[in-house]
Amino acid sequence: MAKYLVYVACGSAAASANVVKGRIAKMFRDAKIDVDLRIARISEIPQIAREVKPDLVIITTGKIMKKGWPEDVPVVSGLPFMTMVGMQKAFEEIVNILKKKKK
Amino acid sequence: MVFVLSNSRIDIIVYKDLHSSDWEGVLRELSRFLHQRGYVKDTYEEAIIKREREVPTGLAVPGRINVAIPHADIEHVNKEALVINIPDKPIKFMRMDDPDSLIDVKLILLLVIKNPDGYVKFLSKLTELFQDDKFVELVNKKDYDGLVEYIREKALVAMEQG
Numbered sequence: 001m002a003k004y005l006v007y008v009a010c011g012s013a014a015a016s017a018n019v020v021k022g023r024i025a026k027m028f029r030d031a032k033i034d035v036d037l038r039i040a041r042i043s044e045i046p047q048i049a050r051e052v053k054p055d056l057v058i059i060t061t062g063k064i065m066k067k068g069w070p071e072d073v074p075v076v077s078g079l080p081f082m083t084m085v086g087m088q089k090a091f092e093e094i095v096n097i098l099k100k101k102k103k
Numbered sequence: 104m105v106f107v108l109s110n111s112r113i114d115i116i117v118y119k120d121l122h123s124s125d126w127e128g129v130l131r132e133l134s135r136f137l138h139q140r141g142y143v144k145d146t147y148e149e150a151i152i153k154r155e156r157e158v159p160t161g162l163a164v165p166g167r168i169n170v171a172i173p174h175a176d177i178e179h180v181n182k183e184a185l186v187i188n189i190p191d192k193p194i195k196f197m198r199m200d201d202p203d204s205l206i207d208v209k210l211i212l213l214l215v216i217k218n219p220d221g222y223v224k225f226l227s228k229l230t231e232l233f234q235d236d237k238f239v240e241l242v243n244k245k246d247y248d249g250l251v252e253y254i255r256e257k258a259l260v261a262m263e264q265g
Contacts, residue, residue, distance in 0.1 A: 010158065011157065014176070016199075016226065019223055019230060022223065023227075042158060060199065061158040061159065061199045079199060082230055083163070084230065084234050085164060085166065085234070
């Protein structure tokens with residue numbers, strides 16, 4: 001079974017995305033789901049969506065502009081993982097999206 | 104009034120009396136102060152404004168208080184600091200996850216960080232506090248002394264211990 005490929009993006013790929021990545025990575029580990037989590041700048045995401053076609057994109061900031069994106073690359077807000085409010089629910093949504101993808 | 108606590112890697116700066124009442128004015132005022140004190144380069148002011156416009160940092164924390172965590176990229180920073188302000192009246196910041204809407208921010212935490220690793224740990228510890236009842240109470244009471252001590256204990260010391 002191939003790993004899921006998930007991108008976490010914020011403004012500078014320095015702070016917020018890494019905080020979110022750390023929290024999500026732990027939840028994936030606890031749930032025993034094998035995921036390749038990568039960090040990117042928000043400005044790089046449209047190109048990554050087209051060329052790398054990750055299973056999911058999590059963004060901590062900005063509006064989701066899906067224009068020109070492949071239909072099968074879903075995007076969700078990573079904000080619950082910044083504020084830690086609704087984190088479990090957001091994680092369950094992420095897992096549901098990934099489970100719909102055939103691996 | 105400004106108070107600087109500098110017994111750890113990151114100085115904690117309490118900046119009490121803001122003259123500005125909108126986010127851009129606040130960031131310009133704080134940037135100029137930081138530049139005068141040598142914390143940031145002269146490129147910092149425009150960098151932080153540009154960044155806030157493109158990727159805003161107003162965090163809506165449901166059931167607690169809204170916090171803004173403005174920051175510029177690390178290359179504009181000379182010396183690390185955390186600037187704390189509890190505005191007299193909430194200041195409107197653009198929402199991180201929805202830049203078209205504005206939220207009333209009751210706590211401004213300006214992050215002046217240049218070490219990317221420390222940045223992640225510090226921000227991680229800091230955001231954990233946004234769910235902490237004592238932290239919220241200290242902000243609501245405008246208890247700067249208590250807030251500085253609590254942030255030092257929960258975020259700075261924790262960060263330095265790894």
